[in-house]
Amino acid sequence: MNYIILLFLYFLSYVNSSKYLYNKSIKTPFSTSLQLTEFLETPCFFETYLSKINAENIVYNPPITNKFIYPQKLSYKFLPKIPNIPSFILKKMNINHTWNRYNLTLKGLIESDYANFNISVYPNNTDNVVFMTLKGTIDKKNLLVPNYVVNIIMDQFCDIFEEILYPNEF
DSSP states (O other), rough: OOOHHHHOOOOOOOOHHHHOEEEEEEOSOOOHHHHHHHHTSHHHHHHHHHHHTEEEEEEEESSSSSSOSSSSEEEEEEEEOOOSSSSOOOEEEEEEEEEEEEEEEEEEEEESEEEEEEEEEHHHHHHHEEEEEEEEEEEOOOOTSSSSHHHHHHHEEEHHHHHHOGGOOO
């Protein structure tokens, strides 16, 4: 019996061992890259985002008045929505963000009870259209957390971003 458990854990570590990269671009209504980056730094964006995921115990450090002050940290608790996993199995997670800005790129470290992610969010101009591009990698994670969870979390972030930008379409 122990042999089967060890074999299963080895298989999980092998399947989850490769460096995982998430990459997605979303069309925005902004006319410049600077407008997009400045929008992502506002209390309006993050407060709306945190409201949509039902975050609790939100703490900004330093407090945000008009825009982020770097390094910007925020922490909160929320219950993730992972398809095919009943919500009663999951518990509210502690989430900590640390964001920095390099030119127009926002780089964040998102730490949770189960996994840590590095995320870059930056504008990408193509044919006079401004896209928001997200790149995410898993920094470390619980062995039992599959890599595809990054897709789910990042896709949920992108969906909420689009809801905030285009509220009449949702």
